Amino acid sequence: MQSLLITPKDGAELELLSALLARLNIATTIIEEDDKEDIGLGILLQEANRNEQVSRESIFKALGRS
Template sequence: MSSIVVNPQSEEEFQFISELLKKLGVDSMVLSDEDAEDLGLSILMKDVDRSDFASEDEVMAKLKG
């Protein structure tokens, strides 16, 4: 089954949506901002081109610059 991600714009919207889902009997999970960033990063890492490699010098130059 697919999922839906909702980003409420206020605390009131968050409470309303949470209560609505609970009343409808829909399973839901609250993600922290950090959890959402981790999820996005994992999606990007999954889609990265792994056939292209960078040398250690290139990586260190990017980190320093």
């Protein structure tokens, strides 16, 4: 099943939404900002092209090293 991610603007809105969803018997999970970043990084890694080989020289060049 799909999920819905809602970012409230402040603590009061978070409490209001949490109370509403609890009253509607909708399961919720609170995730921290770090967790959202980890999820985004995981999505990028899944979408990465793993078939293309990159040379060591091009990596060091991109990093600004010789």
